[in-house]
Amino acid sequence: MKKYDVIVIGGGAGGLTVASGARSLGAKVALIEKEKHLGGDCLHVGCVPSKSFIQAAKEIHSAKEKATKLGLEVSGEVSLKKINERVRSSIDVIQHHDSDERFINMGIDLYKGLGVFTSDHTVKINDDEIYGKRIVIATGSRAFIPSIKGLKEVGYLTNETIFNQEKLPKDLLVIGSGAIGLELSQAMARFGANVTVVERSKTMLSKEDQSIRNVAGKLLEKELTFLLDSDVIHVEKRNGKKIVSVKKNDTLTKLEVDEILVAVGRTPNSDNLSLTNAGVTKNEKGYITTNAKLQTNVSHIYAIGDVNGKFAFTHVAGEEGKTVVQNAVLGIPKKMNYEQIPWIIYTDPEIFHIGLTEQEIKEKGITYSSYEVPLTDVDRFVADHQSDGIIKILTNSKGKIIGAHAIGKGAGDWMQTVIYAIKHGKKIGDLSQMIYPYPNHAAAIQRTADIYWRDKLFNGLLPKVTKKYIKWFR
Structure with a gap:
């Protein structure tokens, strides 16, 4: 029986992060994937194909809309076959980065097949049974199908x-x-x-x-x-x-x-792992329960990504993977922080979310201020003729950002600055101190932060003081 420092079950975003990270630190790693290719749902049926699909839809919508406004008539039907051929070409390009060869060349032992626990330290794949000091479950989720008659x-x-x-x-x-x-x-x-x-x-x-x-x-x-x-x-x-x-x-x-x-919604891929053989527990919905260090109730077995039920996002799975590498491989305790998780809904226009909503702030009884600007007040969006949307930043009584939300063209990109500010404990006023090249979309952040300074500077004691100063000395 082969023995490993780390066994990773699942070759999606989280699993690949753990496998490559652990191997880079010198651990002997086994990676198990039941599908033909590595990459997980995100690459094959989730993030990547859906965004390629959405982009094609944007292009078609834009072409029709612009042609109509210019007096041109557009007719004909879209070929879904052609669109999905384009989707698959996007997957093929990115698949190269998650190829079997890349991980094998790292020195990782790759097993193809369903990984099933035979004990809390052993996993069987087809006819192979392997041993792991630490085991990471990263098996993801699948579409939940409701019980609807017919x-x-x-x-x-x-x-x-x-x-x-x-x-x-x-x-x-x-x-x-x-x-x-x-x-x-x-x-x-x-x-x-x-x-x-x-x-x-x-x-x-x-x-x-x-x-x-x-x-x-x-x-x-x-x-x-x-x-x-x-x-x-x-x-x-x-x-x-x-x-x-x-x-x-x-x-x-x-x-x-x-x-x-x-x-x-989604349902976790935890039902075919024979978790009872390892003594690992899951909740009534099938999600594997973990602590802040992403350990299951069996301390040397970890669960990351969709299967633990925290956040079903690829970027969260990747971050959880980094946390597990530190905990399981280096033995340096690190807890996963879910309070600053951003997400984007890729409708058109895009929806951006990080931190608390105004409703949640009220429920928690936090003293707060809300700063909101329509994108019609931001010159670049007006110039683009795509000014549908708003930006909203919420702060506590000291000006620290506790929530930020936006809907608008490319919001997932130009709101990245706010993620950095929250991560580093910056206040909304700090966002106003940056220089924003004119005219860019991120100026929406500047306009919102400027409201804070206007309230601070012009509605308080300062105007009274400066008025006297100017009268007597200037």
Whole structure:
């Protein structure tokens, strides 16, 4: 039986971070991946293909919109086959960075197959059984499929299958209005599908700040039909169409669609690991519970990424991977901090989120100030004719940033400065002291921070003092 310092189960973002990091520090590493290629869901059915998909939709939408404004008529149908060929080409380029050869050349032993625990230190892959001093579970998640009568029999799409489609549905029903649901819904609508989104909650984007939700709702409703506070209770097939029964309160509505996309959340890939053989526990939803150092209840076994249920983001899995390398390989205690996790929803315009929302601040009873600017006040967005959106920065009583939110063109890029400021404990006033080359999009941050200084300088004692100073000495 081969023995390793670290066994990593799962070759996605988190697992690859641990494997490469541990090996770079001199550890003997085994990496187990059940799929044909490394890279995980993010590369093959998640972040990468969806962003390529979304970009194609933006280009088509922009071309149609600009042509119409210039008096040109645009006609014809989009080839979903061609679009998904482009998606796969993006995956192929990035796959090179996550190739088997790259990790094998690092000196990592790569095993292809399903890794199953046989004890708390041993894992079996096909006919091989290996031993690990430390074991890291990084098996990710998959689309959660709700129990809806007839859904399985009629068939449906998920983020794992939509990028294999060749024919664009004329009418598409999307179940769920989270990030995946909204991103793919908008893209499909821009390709030419009539898209209806069904959401059980009374609002979409429930984790976002109310100001952002208000703007996002108005913009997305221009392209999508929303049925909020509603449930899909039955699906059947009739004359080649899918008949979907949607219930809101006591009212039942039947919709005739060509295809259904399920996007109601994720479920962890923890069910085929034989965790009981290792004594590892998981919660009622299947997520493996961990402490702040990402240890499971078995201290030498760690769980990172989607499978631990903290945040289902690739960048979080990567950060967790770095934390585990320090804890498991170097033995230097480090806790994972989830208070400063940013995320982006790649609708058009993009939605950016970091820290607390205004609602959460109120619930916590924190004394705060809110600084909000519409992008119509920022010259670059006006010049681009893309000024839909707002930026909102929330601070405590001392001016320290405790939350920042934006919706606007490229918000995920130009809000990066705020992430740095929060990470280093900077105050909103510090953001005003930077020089912003005119005219750039990040000037939205400057305009927001300037409000803080105007309130501070011109509504307090200072104007009275300077008035006397100017009168007597200047």
